[in-house]
Amino acid sequence: MDPSNSLVIETQNLSKTYKETQALKGLNLTVKQNSIFGFLGPNGAGKSTTIKILLGLIQPSGGQATVFGHDVQRDSVKIRKRVGYLAQDPRYYEHMTARQILGYTARFFYRGPKDLLEARVQEVIELVGLENKADRPMRGFSGGERQRLGIAQAQVNYPDLLILDEPAASLDPMGRHDVLAIMEKLRKYTTIFYSTHILEDVQRVSDSVAILNQGALVAEAPINELLAGDGGSTMYDITLMSETEAALAGARERVVSQSWVQNLSVTADDGLTCWQVSVTDEAAAEDQLQRLILEDRSLKVKHFGRKTYNLEEVFLELVGKENSK
Amino acid sequence: MTVQTHPHVSRDLRLAARQGLLPARGSGWLAGFGNMLAKEMGEWFRTRRWLWQLLIWSVILGGLIAFFLFALPVLNTLMPGLPTQEQVFVGTPPEVGAMIQFFSFLVMTGTIGAIILAQDEIIQEKQSGTAAWILSKPAARQAFILTKLLSNAIGVLVFIVAIPGLIILGEIFLATHKVPALAPFVAGAGVVWLALFFYISLVIMLGVMFENRGPLLGIAFGVLWGGMILRNFIPQILYVLPLGMEGVALGVVQGIPLPALYVSELISTAVLSILFTLVALWRFQKVEL
Numbered sequence: 001m002d003p004s005n006s007l008v009i010e011t012q013n014l015s016k017t018y019k020e021t022q023a024l025k026g027l028n029l030t031v032k033q034n035s036i037f038g039f040l041g042p043n044g045a046g047k048s049t050t051i052k053i054l055l056g057l058i059q060p061s062g063g064q065a066t067v068f069g070h071d072v073q074r075d076s077v078k079i080r081k082r083v084g085y086l087a088q089d090p091r092y093y094e095h096m097t098a099r100q101i102l103g104y105t106a107r108f109f110y111r112g113p114k115d116l117l118e119a120r121v122q123e124v125i126e127l128v129g130l131e132n133k134a135d136r137p138m139r140g141f142s143g144g145e146r147q148r149l150g151i152a153q154a155q156v157n158y159p160d161l162l163i164l165d166e167p168a169a170s171l172d173p174m175g176r177h178d179v180l181a182i183m184e185k186l187r188k189y190t191t192i193f194y195s196t197h198i199l200e201d202v203q204r205v206s207d208s209v210a211i212l213n214q215g216a217l218v219a220e221a222p223i224n225e226l227l228a229g230d231g232g233s234t235m236y237d238i239t240l241m242s243e244t245e246a247a248l249a250g251a252r253e254r255v256v257s258q259s260w261v262q263n264l265s266v267t268a269d270d271g272l273t274c275w276q277v278s279v280t281d282e283a284a285a286e287d288q289l290q291r292l293i294l295e296d297r298s299l300k301v302k303h304f305g306r307k308t309y310n311l312e313e314v315f316l317e318l319v320g321k322e323n324s325k
Numbered sequence: 326m327t328v329q330t331h332p333h334v335s336r337d338l339r340l341a342a343r344q345g346l347l348p349a350r351g352s353g354w355l356a357g358f359g360n361m362l363a364k365e366m367g368e369w370f371r372t373r374r375w376l377w378q379l380l381i382w383s384v385i386l387g388g389l390i391a392f393f394l395f396a397l398p399v400l401n402t403l404m405p406g407l408p409t410q411e412q413v414f415v416g417t418p419p420e421v422g423a424m425i426q427f428f429s430f431l432v433m434t435g436t437i438g439a440i441i442l443a444q445d446e447i448i449q450e451k452q453s454g455t456a457a458w459i460l461s462k463p464a465a466r467q468a469f470i471l472t473k474l475l476s477n478a479i480g481v482l483v484f485i486v487a488i489p490g491l492i493i494l495g496e497i498f499l500a501t502h503k504v505p506a507l508a509p510f511v512a513g514a515g516v517v518w519l520a521l522f523f524y525i526s527l528v529i530m531l532g533v534m535f536e537n538r539g540p541l542l543g544i545a546f547g548v549l550w551g552g553m554i555l556r557n558f559i560p561q562i563l564y565v566l567p568l569g570m571e572g573v574a575l576g577v578v579q580g581i582p583l584p585a586l587y588v589s590e591l592i593s594t595a596v597l598s599i600l601f602t603l604v605a606l607w608r609f610q611k612v613e614l
Contacts, residue, residue, distance in 0.1 A: 055461050058613040077356045077463045081348075085461040091454035095372065107360040108462040112346040120344060 006033045008161050008191045009054065013063035016049050016215075023049045025215040026063065031208070036187050038206035038223070039195040040315060046215040047195035048088055051165050055085055067161065081109065084154030084190075088165040090146060094139040098130055098149050101138065102156055109157040124152040128182060144175035151182055162186065164194035168201055180205055199311040203227075209311075211318055218318045227309050234282045236289060238275040239303035247296045248273055254292045260284045272302060349463070357464025358472060365476030369483075378484035385434055386489035387496065390423050394500040420501045424510070424578055427493045431517050432571040435485045439521040440528055440545045442481065446473045447532030447609075448541065457614035466609050470529065474602060477525045478518075486518050505578075513578035516591065520570035523594045524549070526601035533605045533612060567594040 009031035016024040024046045031037045041047050052058045054067055056076030065072040067079045092101050102121040110117060125134045128148040133141065141149065147167065154162055167183070168176040176198070183192060183205055196202060202209060203223065210220040219226060242248045252275075256264050260281035267274045279285040290304055351358050369375060397410045414422020447470075450456035460466060490510070498504050524545060531541040552568040563569045563586055573587040583591075 052457075052614070057457055057460060059611070077352070077465060080461060081463040083461075087454065087457060087461070089454065091458060093455060104360065104364055105462060107349060107363075108357050108464055109349055110346040111349050112344075116345045120346065 007031065008033050009037075009065070009067055009193060011050070011063065011065040014050070014053065014060055014065050015062040016046070016053065016058070017061040023215050024053075024060075027212070027215075027217055029210055029217065029220065031191065031193055033191050035208045036183065036192045036206045037194070038202035038209045039193060039212065040197065040199070040202055040209060040311075041195070041212035042197060042319065044214075045212040047212055048165055049215075050212070051085075051163055051193075051195060054163065055080065055083065081157070082160045084157060084159035084162045086147075086150040086154045086162075086164045086167055088169065088195075090150040092138050092146075092149070092153075095137055097135050097137055098141070098152070099125065099134045101149065102153055105153045106156045120156065124156050127155060127185075128152045129178070143170050144172065144178070147171055147175065147179060148182075151179065155186065159190055162190050162192045162194075164192065166196055167194055168196065168198055176201065199315055203311045211315060213319045219314075223311070226314050227311065234279050234285065235307035236275075236277045236279065236285060237303065237305055237307045238277060238289075238293070238301065239269070240273045240275065240293070241271075241300040241302055242273065243298060247298045251293045251296055251299055254295060255289065258284070258288070258292070276307065351465075351468070354465050354467040354471075356468060357459075357462065358468035361459070361464060361468055361472040362475060365472050366479065369476060369480040374480075375484070378480070379488060382438070382485050382489045383492055386427065386431060387492040389430055390427050390493050391496050393426060394419060394423055394496055418501070420497050420503045420505055421579070423493065423497050423500070424505060424513075425575055427489075428513060428517065428574045428578065429571045431486070431489065432520055432574065435481070435517060435521050436524050436549055438485055439477070439481050439524045440542070440549070443473075443477045443525045443528040444532070444538055444541055444545075446477065447529060448535065448538060451532075451536065451612070451614065454614075460614060466612075467606050470533070470602075470605050470609050474526060474529050474605075477529075478522050481521050481525065482518050485521065486514050490514050506580075509578045509580055513574040516570060516574040516577055519591070519594055519598070520567040523567050523598045523601075526598045526605070530601040530605040530608070533609045564589040565593045565597075566590075570594070 007030050009029060011027050011029040014024055014027040014029070015022065027046070027050060029050070039047050039050070049058065053060050053065055054072055056072055056079070059073065068082060070079050072079060096104070099121060102124060103117060106117050106120055110120070125131055128151050130145065130148050130152065133145055138146070138149075147170070151164075151167070154164070164183070168179045171179060180201055183194070186192065187205070206223050208221070209223050209226055211218045240248065240251070252264060252266075255261055255275075255277060260279050261277060262280050263276075263278040265276045267276075277285070277289065279289070290301065293299055293301060349357070349360065369378075393410060393413055397407070397413065400407055401409050410419065410422075413426065415425070417425065447456075450459075456469070459469060494505065494510065527548065528541060528545050531544055535541050548566065552562060552566050556562050556568045567590060569587070569590060573583065573590055575581075576583050576587055
């Protein structure tokens with residue numbers, strides 16, 4: 001596998017049907033190596049179903065999926081040797097201690113001297129900060145501690161791919177912060193594919209995002225592209241002050257006549273005029289847009305900048321659009 | 326050890342190699358087998374289960390035979406209305422009568438015990454999500470089923486058959502100063518174990534097929550008790566189901582040549598146990614976790 005530009009996960013028309021419910025509808029997904037890939041969607045969108053198919057825990061009804069180039073149905077054990085997985089609601093043997101659970105997990109991957117295995121277990125215990133709880137039975141663990149243990153057991157084999165299903169969903173703000181910090185710590189070692197419906201977390205740590213709704217993919221892009229706007233265009237926010245309408249009309253005429261300008265919408269705000277200009281050529285816009293406006297020296301530009309969306313806006317727009325179809 | 330740096334070698338193996346760890350053994354059907362078997366055997370021998378099982382079966386089986394051998398003769402002198410030891414042992418010498426009672430009681434109580442012990446093995450792991458956790462690691466589904474089957478077979482052999490068997494031999498020696506012939510005794514215990522294995526494999530298969538205990542226990546106890554009623558009306562059922570295994574075991578222990586019915590029962594019990602295991606292995610491949 002070429003480490004520089006290889007796909008870790010690839011699905012083609014992946015589908016899953018439960019009786020009469022189509023949980024997944026022809027999903028095409030690609031996850032590149034060394035990315036932190038946020039898999040977004042409302043509850044019931046099909047995120048956990050996709051993850052379980054990738055791990056061989058459920059069988060797809062149609063389509064194909066590969067992880068590290070291995071077919072998820074034929075070579076599931078080979079795939080799982082290189083994957084760490086944290087379930088949405090992780091369950092372990094309640095009578096075992098965290099250390100015993102991690103030792104048990106480690107022995108699925110490794111054999112060797114007992115002290116070396118124990119050293120590896122100690123390493124992951126320290127990674128997630130469970131040193132003080134490591135020798136207590138699971139049944140006394142809080143939600144946050146279980147989640148930490150979940151990350152530790154998912155990391156015990158130095159996975160090339162870490163799959164986390166809603167890693168911060170059941171946690172309080174402090175627990176969420178800790179989990180995201182651990183993910184950021186791990187990002188240099190592994191590809192992380194994680195599902196969530198907490199948009200703030202995705203914006204904070206992800207570099208690529210896919211949005212799933214009602215079993216179908218509605219968007220997949222690097223997060224910067226997604227936040228810059230949809231449809232391949234870039235939006236600029238411009239706030240102008242002018243004493244005459246004619247000056248504004250002239251400037252507008254000059255701007256919309258450019259081939260790279262897709263749309264210009266106008267709103268008024270407290271005596272100022274706000275333009276939202278959608279452009280297809282970002283370089284041309286950066287070079288010429290402000291110059292074109294200021295050709296009329298009576299116009300004053302109070303604000304000029306690329307419009308940035310937050311993920312919530314993008315998510316609500318995309319999911320809302322799909323739901324209204 | 327040399328650290329491999331070939332680009333096709335997974336990073337985790339390279340890092341582990343630096344620590345002196347090697348990739349786990351087992352592939353295909355056996356992926357994760359050793360680790361899961363060690364864990365399952367640990368459930369029997371490294372938790373308090375061993376102590377409870379030891380107490381339960383020693384008290385039930387050892388206590389009953391001790392009662393017949395030691396307490397009943399004393400009680401007969403105090404309460405003449407009680408059945409005598411000779412009546413309980415059907416006129417056989419104490420060392421033989423005690424064995425007859427042991428094997429008869431062992432088959433019935435042991436079967437109930439084996440069903441109860443195995444009932445949660447698959448269903449609870451499916452319901453709690455621990456099966457999904459285990460099988461997200463490099464562990465084969467076949468190995469998961471086989472370790473459940475094997476650990477229960479060993480646990481039942483040790484705690485329900487072997488240890489009570491040794492206790493009964495000791496009691497017979499203490500009461501009669503005679504030791505029954507060991508080889509037939511062991512062979513008879515093997516017959517009982519086969520009957521118990523039949524029910525373990527049945528319960529494991531049902532655990533794979535159903536999502537809750539109701540149908541599992543209904544079918545398993547239905548086979549046991551329904552079969553016992555049915556055998557009075559349709560004796561041919563004994564040719565295929567292990568409903569008269571205490572008779573087979575006693576025949577083996579006493580060195581009596583086995584009639585065709587018993588031979589057929591032995592063979593069909595073994596064949597059905599294998600069939601149940603194969604169905605469980607096949608069906609578990611399709612179970613969604």
